[in-house]
Amino acid sequence: KKDSDLFMHMIFTARYYNSRKYVYYIIIHDILINFQIIFVGCLGRKLGPRILGRRSESTVPEVIYQTLGEPLGKHELQGRYDIPQSLEDFMTETKRGGYDAKTFAVKLREMVTLMEQRTRMAKIQEYLYRHVASSSIPKQLHCLSLSLANEHTNNAAARLQLPSAELVPALVDNSYFHFVLASDNVLAASVVAKSLVRNCLRPQKVVLHIITDRKTYYPMQAWFSLHSLSPAIIEVKALHHFDWFTKGKVPVLEAMEKDQKVRSQFRGGSSAIVENTTEKPKVIAAKLQALSPKYNSVMNHIRIHLPELFPSLNKVVFLDDDIVIQTDLSPLWDIDMNGKVNGAVETCNGEDKFVMSKKLKSYLNFSHPLISKNFNPNECAWAYGMNIFDLEAWRKTNISNTYHYWVEQNIKSDLSLWQLGTLPPGLIAFHGHVHVIDPFWHMLGLGYQENTSFADAESAGVVHFNGRAKPWLEIAFPQLRKLWTKYVDFSDKFIKSCHIRAS
Structure with a gap:
């Protein structure tokens, strides 16, 4: 009975990830990517003095490209509680000010990376549960x-x-x-x-x-x-x-x-x-x-x-x-x-x-x-x-x-x-x-x-x-x-x- 209950629990969990978390992660991830492209594109022109601490210019600061291109360490995000968990959290922190260009890029990179990791894990869990479900005898x-x-x-x-x-x-x-x-x-x-x-x-x-x-x-x-x-x-x-x-x-x-x-x-x-x-x-x-x-x-x-x-x-x-x-x-x-x-x-x-x-x-x-x-x-x-x-x-x-x-x-x-x-x-x-x-x-x-x-x-x-x-x-x-x-x-x-x- 334990085996059958575990099997049904796995099926339920797989569907849960499919219908809820997995969808949420994908939506948030897409929003963030679009936001990143739009936001960074107009950052130097519109928000320079308030967020970047620099004069308004027509080009995006090079430091943003450099920071976004830097790879994160394998365990760099583990145990971190200061990373924005949603687009709303990120916008709230941004509006408070105090970010220079590098800090802004670091926060954005960390949040997007965290979302990607969660999306990847949700997909893998779905595949694992499907593997168990398809390999087992109901x-x-x-x-x-x-x-x-x-x-x-x-x-x-x-x-x-x-x-x-x-x-x-x-x-x-x-x-x-x-x-x-x-x-x-x-x-x-x-x-x-x-x-x-x-x-x-x-x-x-x-x-x-x-x-x-x-x-x-x-x-x-x-x-x-x-x-x-x-x-x-x-x-x-x-x-x-x-x-x-x-x-x-x-x-x-x-x-x-x-x-x-x-x-x-x-x-x-x-x-x-x-x-x-x-x-x-x-x-x-x-x-x-x-x-x-x-x-x-x-x-x-x-x-x-x-x-x-x-x-x-x-x-x-x-x-x-x-x-x-x-x-x-x-x-x-x-x-x-x-x-x-x-x-x-x-x-x-x-x-x-x-x-x-x-x-x-x-x-x-x-x-x-x-x-x-x-x-x-x-x-x-x-x-x-x-x-x-x-x-x-x-x-x-x-x-x-x-x-x-x-x-x-x-x-x-x-x-x-x-x-x-x-x-x-x-x-x-x-x-x-x-x-x-x-x-x-x-x-x-x-x-x-x-x-x-x-x-x-x-x-x-x-x-x-x-x-x-x-x-x-x-x-x-x-x-x-x-x-x-x-x-x-x-x-x-x-x-x-x-x-x-x-x-």
Whole structure:
């Protein structure tokens, strides 16, 4: 209970900083900067005799420029109570007189610096709280897994074979539309599955292969046993059910163990990252994101083994668990991939430059010679989340080995080739094997771009909540979360008992 209370307190605190102090600091900071420019510009002409103790002249005293340009010591402002705390305080002190030009500039510099430090700290605290919120498992989702695991134990109806015996042949039948979803989040998986089937024009031709881990298998099986999506065919399988998926046979598992050890010491952990006083807040946010457990999850790496997981299938569509499907996806099977392996949406062209401006240099460290001599920094990147994979074409390539090679190189270089996730090695491994598809099929950024147009999102084929603000978290953007919650039945007994609510 203490953990959950602390979690909720962090969420509240983050929002408090967002809505109050953070805004105040920005407003005050902007006012002060404008005031500084205007005030200093006319200081020598209008206020010289009264404030500067000198005759009126047309130029600003050189001492002001010199003083404002002098750097403040790292601890110079600590424990100081004589620094004006607001524009009003500064104006009051100024009107009292007695300031020469140097004193005026010193006070102005100290006040602006103090405001900048507070603004920076507020931003860092926001990023830290968001990191904690996005990396933690909400108690409602934990409750849902426990409830379903208990149901699996006590209710035979929650232990159905998925799919039933007569439908098993469809699992390897290439006349069906095969989708793959890897997830350890039951609620997220349920939304992806429901949105997929509900929007499909021929649901009887849909086969959804759900892959999960050992601890989530029973809750996942219980959910889909009790919540049928017939006539679609649902398979639930844990990684340990695949005979070949053992440590000795899967290079990525060994790499993940090494990667986890490196990340545990990455830049001294979150405390050391936050305490760095020289980094910009956005840089600190990126480093915190690199520590997120999801970037070391086998669920994120599983897609690189699709040819081995499904040796009988020719083509699959791989789905992330933070997407919502809003249209029939069967036309994806009609796309001519021109011999390419990966059908994906590019992320360097689009109206939203914040989301659609990603090139290889956005993900790879081109200051490292291994990267700079092999790749073009201005080459367009593409996205994971909703991808068409031609497994027949894939089996003729060296993509999987290339992926493992570069993951190993990154670990050997202390994560200096890239910091985040499975997309960077994916960009390398699939280099030259990507067929660009229409952006209608995959709209990105709903987990970090709060200003995403709701109308644009609503009209997209698939929306992707990539980013920290996942729709099942308190930090989700309310106006965008509605696209996700429409596929959650809040009257369901498991959902209600775990207090999972629409808002």
